[in-house]
Amino acid sequence: MSISTSVPAYAAPAAKAPLERTTVPLRPVGEFDVLIDIKYAGICHSDIHQARDGWGEGIFPMVPGHEIAGVVTEVGPGVTRYAVGDHVGVGCFVDSCRDCEYCAQGLEQYCVNGTTATYNDRDKNGEPTYGGYSTHVVVDENYAVRIPDGLALDIAAPLLCAGITLYSPLRHWKAGPGKKVAIVGLGGLGHMGVKIAHALGAEVTVLSQSLRKKDDGQRMGAEHYYATSDLATFEQLAGTFDLIVSTVSAPLDLDAYLRMVKTDGAFVNVGAPEEPNSLNMFSLIGGRKTLAGSMIGGIAETQEMLDFCAAHGIGSEIEVIRAEQINEAYERVLASDVRYRFVIDTSTI
Numbered sequence: 001m002s003i004s005t006s007v008p009a010y011a012a013p014a015a016k017a018p019l020e021r022t023t024v025p026l027r028p029v030g031e032f033d034v035l036i037d038i039k040y041a042g043i044c045h046s047d048i049h050q051a052r053d054g055w056g057e058g059i060f061p062m063v064p065g066h067e068i069a070g071v072v073t074e075v076g077p078g079v080t081r082y083a084v085g086d087h088v089g090v091g092c093f094v095d096s097c098r099d100c101e102y103c104a105q106g107l108e109q110y111c112v113n114g115t116t117a118t119y120n121d122r123d124k125n126g127e128p129t130y131g132g133y134s135t136h137v138v139v140d141e142n143y144a145v146r147i148p149d150g151l152a153l154d155i156a157a158p159l160l161c162a163g164i165t166l167y168s169p170l171r172h173w174k175a176g177p178g179k180k181v182a183i184v185g186l187g188g189l190g191h192m193g194v195k196i197a198h199a200l201g202a203e204v205t206v207l208s209q210s211l212r213k214k215d216d217g218q219r220m221g222a223e224h225y226y227a228t229s230d231l232a233t234f235e236q237l238a239g240t241f242d243l244i245v246s247t248v249s250a251p252l253d254l255d256a257y258l259r260m261v262k263t264d265g266a267f268v269n270v271g272a273p274e275e276p277n278s279l280n281m282f283s284l285i286g287g288r289k290t291l292a293g294s295m296i297g298g299i300a301e302t303q304e305m306l307d308f309c310a311a312h313g314i315g316s317e318i319e320v321i322r323a324e325q326i327n328e329a330y331e332r333v334l335a336s337d338v339r340y341r342f343v344i345d346t347s348t349i
């Protein structure tokens with residue numbers, strides 16, 4: 001596709017409007033670009049936020065989707081990393097400045113000059129970016145990752161956001177043998193945290209609102225499972241964890257959670273609550289504890305995560321849907337009625 005063209009997609013025509021089938025422009029395949037025939041696209045909670053303009057400043061029509069898995073069908077003349085037929089993924093961003101100290105370290109997600117988001121953003125030419133709820137996408141080869149053989153594209157798609165969102169903090173804070181790690185919330189993000197932390201060798205605990213998903217959590221690798229609706233949990237687990245990773249996007253009683261962290265341990269937030277959270281500094285001082293955040297991961301680390309997941313037989317637990325079920329799926333995500341990630345079969349678009 002050397003000339004610009006358009007491709008079928010599901011888009012929100014305006015903020016809060018239901019998504020509908022349409023076509024969107026596809027940029028020509030440039031010198032360093034790959035054209036990807038999208039096979040599956042995961043539905044991330046943040047797709048819903050943005051399609052409903054929860055974070056403001058949305059660009060419409062909006063084609064969400066930053067958990068993209070597909071097959072390379074064309075490469076630009078300068079492409080060296082990929083060939084036609086390769087299985088590849090695209091996550092939350094498709095470009096960055098490539099020049100700042102963070103880009104230089106493979107921490108593109110923290111690019112000083114800002115990444116170009118996979119959708120709901122503008123590329124360096126000012127053109128809107130369109131995400132994975134589509135049949136095709138054109139991406140610079142440096143912002144695609146290889147999906148290893150042995151990792152099916154449908155269960156791989158959610159790894160591109162949910163997987164790396166948990167993998168990166170688990171690695172950074174050294175989850176592994178001898179470490180006690182708690183994952184707060186067993187949803188799309190949390191279930192990946194349990195699987196990855198377990199595969200890293202940590203002793204994993206799930207802290208969930210109820211015990212409703214206990215069997216699932218244990219099957220995924222959690223050794224312990226506690227309900228946070230039971231206040232006794234916080235007493236019982238005082239001073240237990242080297243690392244707690246919270247995937248919850250509602251405000252939490254941080255002081256209560258920090259009491260469960262060991263001296264020199266960390267509480268890391270990957271959820272994105274819209275409301276500010278209060279904190280008593282004594283919760284950190286007494287025990288030299290760290291309160292931190294983490295956001296997805298860089299390209300090299302995303303590749304490392306995919307290779308790790310393939311080596312350990314880890315995929316997302318998914319429910320594959322047809323494109324016309326996207327709006328219904330959004331409602332179910334908001335009601336926490338999904339085990340554990342919706343993935344769109346993009347051949348139905």
Ligand SMILES: [Zn+2]
Binds near residue numbers: 046047092
């Ligand atoms: Zn996401």
Ligand SMILES: [Zn+2]
Binds near residue numbers: 098099100102104112
């Ligand atoms: Zn940069």
